[in-house]
Amino acid sequence: xxxxxxxxxxxxxxxxxxxxxxxxxxxxxxxxxxxxxxxxxxxxxxxxxxxxxxxxxxxxxxxxxxxxxxxxxxxxxxxxxxxxxxxxxxxxxxxxxxxxxxxxxxxxxxxxxxxxxxxxxxxxxxxxxxxxxxxxxxxxxxxxxxxxxxxxxxxxxxxxxxxxxxxxxxxxxxxxxxxxxxxxxxxxxxxxxxxxxxxxxx
Amino acid sequence: xxxxxxxxxxxxxxxxxxxxxxxxxxxxxxxxxxxxxxxxxxxxxxxxxxxxxxxxxxxxxxxxxxxxxxxxxxxxxxxxxxxxxxxxxxxxxxxxxxxxxxxxxxxxxxxxxxxxxxxxxxxxxxxxxxxxxx
Numbered sequence: 001x002x003x004x005x006x007x008x009x010x011x012x013x014x015x016x017x018x019x020x021x022x023x024x025x026x027x028x029x030x031x032x033x034x035x036x037x038x039x040x041x042x043x044x045x046x047x048x049x050x051x052x053x054x055x056x057x058x059x060x061x062x063x064x065x066x067x068x069x070x071x072x073x074x075x076x077x078x079x080x081x082x083x084x085x086x087x088x089x090x091x092x093x094x095x096x097x098x099x100x101x102x103x104x105x106x107x108x109x110x111x112x113x114x115x116x117x118x119x120x121x122x123x124x125x126x127x128x129x130x131x132x133x134x135x136x137x138x139x140x141x142x143x144x145x146x147x148x149x150x151x152x153x154x155x156x157x158x159x160x161x162x163x164x165x166x167x168x169x170x171x172x173x174x175x176x177x178x179x180x181x182x183x184x185x186x187x188x189x190x191x192x193x194x195x196x197x198x199x200x201x202x
Numbered sequence: 203x204x205x206x207x208x209x210x211x212x213x214x215x216x217x218x219x220x221x222x223x224x225x226x227x228x229x230x231x232x233x234x235x236x237x238x239x240x241x242x243x244x245x246x247x248x249x250x251x252x253x254x255x256x257x258x259x260x261x262x263x264x265x266x267x268x269x270x271x272x273x274x275x276x277x278x279x280x281x282x283x284x285x286x287x288x289x290x291x292x293x294x295x296x297x298x299x300x301x302x303x304x305x306x307x308x309x310x311x312x313x314x315x316x317x318x319x320x321x322x323x324x325x326x327x328x329x330x331x332x333x334x335x336x
Contacts, residue, residue: 016260020253020285025292028299050264052333062288068293079309090230152305155312162319166326173330 017051021058027069035065045184046174056170063167067160074156079118081145086127087114089141090126093134239290240321246280252285254278261333273332280329285321294318 013021014048024035048054090110096102116123126137146153167189175182204212244250245321257278258270294314301307 016256020281023289023290027292027295051260052264055268066291073298077305080303080305105305152308152312155316159315161320162323166323169326169330175331177236 007107012052014054017054022113025062025065030065030069031039035061036119038065042185042188045188046181048062056174058190059170060167060185063170067163067167069144070156070160070163077149077152077156078142078145080148082141083114083118085141085144085148086117086131087111088129089134089136093131093136097192205333230244240287240318244282244286250282253282257281265320276295277332278330280325280332283325284322287318287325 012018024032024039025045026032026035028033039058042057042061043054048057053177087110090113091106092104094102094110096105113123113127118124131141132138169187171182174185218228244254254275255270258275261277261281262270264273265271287320294311298307299310
């Protein structure tokens, strides 16, 4: 995160805004500590002088948080698609001499092996080697996964672009009053998007 | 004109209805709630009037205005809309996280967020326009 921003996890919203802003928009395993650390680091850097600045700070935080969340979903989609591609390639390239054995593998074993590929690094290495020997490298599997998930990936990319445009719009509003502050905010919020905040806050 | 017999039959049948039972029906039904909830503008939702009033006062004070102006009220309505949208987004993601995260779940997530994004962009623009007017 930006070195110019100071963590201040004990700060509070002004009384009149607290009732509107005190509920962090957290989902799943996102922690309130990480969110608040980021929020108060941004607030400490912005030093809001009036409620409008407070709302802008909260928006920058929430949009950055949202972009990071979407990227986690994106990574999950790619992994899901890769697993499907691996399963289908294992089915398509099974080389058992006995046709019955091959059919049994396609029906019962290929999916299990694909799941092991997704969850066990040792199995992944072994299956990658097997598929590479059959002409399917890990990068070609990844490329097929992107093609297969293109519509979902595209939808998420568009949302991320939309959040990014709004975040930039808010920073511009702040920039009209204080250019240096806007630069610090951009740097700090970019760090949380890239996932560096949790390490920096510790 | 509906006869008394038909009316009674309609009422009997309506009482038997317990809402959608299939997964796809339930998903559609959830979508309706989202659509209808956001289609009602903030100024027409009596449950949000108090919040809009409070936020209008906050904006008016921030702009050094003696009383609540139309601009402050417009900015407040947009802000309350943004807060409402943020809560809905959290509930959409919560539902996704609790799901099996299958492709069908993902398609539903994308569709619901696509609708939400449209409302959110509009609310952001409304607030920016209001706050930038003098």
